[in-house]
Amino acid sequence: PEGEKAGLQVSVAEAKVGVAETKWQAAPEAGKAEFLKGLELARKTYELLLDTSTVTPKKGPFLPKHLQDTLSELQNTPLPDAGTSGLPVGVAYFEKLSLQGYYYVDKTGYIKGLLQCGERIFLSRPRKFGKSMVVSMLKWFFSGKHGYRLFEGLNVTRDPPLIMGKVQWGPEMEPFGLIALDFSELQHSKGADELEQSLVRALVSVGQSYGISIERTNAKEALKQLVETLAQDPRNHQRKVVVLIDEYDAPIISILEDLNEKAMEAAEANRAVLAEFFTMLKALGSFIGFEFVTGVSKVSKTSLFSGANYLVDVTLDRRCSTICGFTWDEIERSFGDCLKNMIGTRDGCIDLSELNERIMGWYNGYMWSDGDSADRVLNPHSVCSLLSSQKFKKFWIEAGRSTFLAKLMANDPERWAAMTEDSKMDRSSMLSNVDVSVGLTDSNVRSLLFQTGYLTVKECIGDKLILTVPNEEVKAALYPELWKSIFGGPVSESAMEPIVKALLDNRLEDFLTSTNAVFNTLPYQASVRNASQYEGFYHCILLTLLRDMRICVEGERSTAKGRSDCRIDTGKYLYYIEVKVLTTERISKTLLNTTLQRAVDQIFARDYCGGDRDGPNRECLAVSIVFSSAKRMAVGMRVQKFSYTQGLKVERSGGYQDFQV
Secondary structure (H helix, E strand, O other), rough: OHHHHHHHHHHHHHHHHHHHHHHHHHOHHHHHHHHHHHHHHHHHHHHHHHHHHHHOOOOOOOOHHHHHHHHHHHHHHHOOHHHHHHHHOOOOOHHHHHOOOOOOOOOHHHHHHHHOOOEEEEEEEOOOOOHHHHHHHHHHHHHHHOOOHHHHOHHHHHHOOOEEEEEEEOOOOOOOOOEEHHHHHOOOOOOOOHHHHHHHHHHHHHHHHHOOOOOOHHHHHHHHHHHHHHHHOOOOOOEEEEEEEEOOHHHHOOOOOOHHHHHHHHHHHHHHHHHHHHHHHHHHHHHHHHHEEEOOOOEEEOOOOOOOOEEOOOOOOOOHOOOOOHHHHHHHHHHHHHHHHHHOOOOOOHHHHHHHHHEEEHHOOOOOOOOOOHEEEEEEHHHHHHHHHHHOOHHHHHHHHHHHOOOHHHHHHHHHHOOOOOEEEEEEHHOOOOOOOOOOOOHHHHHHHHOOOOOEEEEEEEEEEEEOOOOHHHHHHHHHHHHHHHOOOOOHHHHHHHHHHHHOOOHHHHHHHHHHHHHOOOOOOHOOHHHOOOOOHHHOOOOOOOOOOOOOEEOEEOOOOOOOOOEEEEEOOEEEEEEEEEEOOOOOOHHHHHHHHHHHHHHHHHHOOOOOOOOHHHHHEEEEEEEEEOOOEEEEEEEEEEEOOOOOOOOOOOOEEEEEO
């Protein structure tokens, strides 16, 4: 009987629907429009008249579900001491630092500076540089009283900031609605449609975490519904939403790794999806209390950077210059025990001063301000990995490498050869937008290299910023990457070994022979593209071949009078190498001898080796090498010994030794 009754009700309902459809189809168009207008007005009126005080609120704090789960753990678990779980290698969640007792560097004091920069801001930093940790920290910061325990004893509690100029952060602050998205987790490899639907799913997931149903099927409308609903939720006492977007450019940059026409088209299609998304986000400004977007690069036309009053770019803002990365003072303060543990190990040093010098040479040098050396930071991923493994390695490039950039450089050997030279750029050009829909200019390439961490600010001269490769880790990673792109394969370890061993034993004739053996194996097309006429071509190849942890290689060591091509310290021998290239087809003995001597004299005249603290404890040699661009090999080498007198002054030792091919 119940089934028959239900079936009858369905039949009646279907009949009513049929009648309604018939009437609707017969109605005049003007009548339909008027009806729909009245229906929308009725809906809005109902929302305005709805007394939210009579709505039964959802139980629990106004937090996403996953934060509520963590909050429960936070409230019921005593926090372990810092360092209990070791170093936070690969940890990107702020709450894990406290809950699991990792060593950590307190960056909470920079939150006030971020808020002072504006309510809607953009920060560019390279991969694996701590952007995700900043996003996670801000997520808990805007959780207000619910996340306050994570900040107890940290810098932000000593000078609590105001939010939007009026909301006092602290243990009593009510949370904001939170929309936190990591664009690197979006699916996008199959095209714009996949990216669009993945973005919708991410927004639906945020809504579900609040108990909100998102019914829209495109990203723009789903975003609008989510932001408006969260802002108007009765549980949201702040009546505003905080939007945190990490790695916004991942759906474009990752596709460009292939660097072909199809990839460029796919990147352009994904860019269009992002453009619509950020256009809508901009339009929802009245509902947003704070917006923070991170990325590696700035991609033009995404609408992310259009309009004078939208996102403020704080990439080079002094208030945020060290929010990502570690200063040496922070490392000593936070990881002092770990530093002491490295002293005396195989990859360690005899004392903290020597360890400092080595760590700074390998992982320091990054700067995102107008040239104050106090703002230089070390790569956080590399430092944590070093102190954890107690071995000097190329940690960052293994986790944050970009074949896209290496391939770009490989398309133009002149750009590649010039990579070893410091370059001068306008401040505005350094942060310029990069248009993926057209070919990249030299300025675009340098801008990308800066934004991705392969170049950094060396100094500021007027309105110009001098860019340079930041440290030995990047050099040790960049040159082999470029080698692979240009020559079609990796650097041969078997080819490198005899070159390094010859330097370790001071067998310079074998060094010259082994080096030429490598040059003889290089593809002929490299010289066809005219790369071999540049000193930088040979300089880069030498630096690539000499990247070995048994020796310390420093490219372009600067003095007041110039910059040496290469300094090599084996622990027993100290080499200063100057490279010259002769482009004539026939090289006379006189020309070769003159060029060799000019290169040796340059080492001393420009004081490349002056003031070297390691010099008095080494056997020191000045080495000039002359290459022939026609033969694409070294045709001669001259070596002169020198020593250091009081005050680290250089004294040449008379004669010299020649090696000619």
